Amino acid sequence: MRPHPVVPRREHLSAAGLSPGVLVTNSARVPVESFAEYAVSASLMLLKDFPTLSERPQNRPWYASSALMLHGSTVLVVGAGRIGRAVIRRLAALGAHCVAVTRTGAVQVAGADRAVGVAGLVEAAANADHIVCCLPDAPGTANLLDKDVLAALPPHAVLVNVGRASTVDDTALHEALRSRALRGAFLDVHRVEPLPPDDPAWTVPNLVVSPHCAFAFPGAPAAVGQAFLDNLSDLRADRLPRDLVTVHRDKEVT
Structure with a gap:
């Protein structure tokens, strides 16, 4: 099998002591x-006022x-x-106008x-x-x-985060929700x-706390196993694994 000069891109892989030539895949x-x-469900929940319906349906x-x-x-x-x-495809199908935010916007x-x-x-x-x-x-x-980003949004805006927690300024978000500068x-x-x-998030009005489960669906364990087998099959066929984790410093980061 020919050598594959691949560098893991995740910091925790480097911290694990893996050499640059080690192939790493994920699911x-x-x-x-x-x-x-x-x-998309979270967006609709906030826009259709479902949390309020469940909290005080008789009042x-x-x-x-x-x-x-x-x-x-x-x-x-x-x-x-x-x-x-995948989010864009679904939002567009529901009639929303989507603006994709990437590193440069060039793609x-x-x-x-x-x-x-x-x-x-x-x-x-702001738009x-x-x-x-x-x-x-x-x-x-x-x-x-x-x-600054949160202040630019209109008061009727809702924010949904299924990415990483570090990408949103929690303090600024809490302030915006408490002052009703955002809908939810x-x-x-x-x-x-x-x-x-005792985290302050529990007391912030119009903030829905979800227990990090956007990834969950009944077939997930079997699908992860299949992903492993797919990558193993690629290696056995002398192909680069389809789920290879690599560094792409020259690419658009999205």
Whole structure:
């Protein structure tokens, strides 16, 4: 078998002492559709006021609703990797106008009305209705959704994060929700997990805390096993594994 000069890109792999020539694969493709369904469901939950319905169904006037439409709205999808693209496909099918946010905005994303770079994120937020974050934990993504971005969003906006917790400034988000500068937020990821009982997130109004389960679906374990077998088959056939984890410094990071 020919040598494969591949470098693992995840910091924890380097910390494990793996040499640069070690092939590393993952099963990141397995939960993509589940993540996308969860993100869109979370958006609809907030827009259709479902949390309020479940908390006080007998204490609100009949016919009263503050529901908003996803159809016709503009949604920023921050991070247009596999999960982000799957989210875009679903949002577009529901009639939303999607703006994909990538590192430079130079690469058009299928299904999105347009792409913008992170340098234009604040301006894009000011012209958007809602935001879905699908970002990885990578250089340049820490607190990318910060106070300025959140302040630029309109008060009717909802924020959904199924990416990494480090990408959203929690303090700024809590302040925005407490001051009603945003309609609501749904976080499936948290900086400390499980989320401690005394974490301030539990008391923030209109913040839905999800226990990091966007990836879950009944067939997941079997699908992960199949991904392993697929990559093993590739190696045995002297092919690069289809789920190879590599460094792509010259590529658009999405």
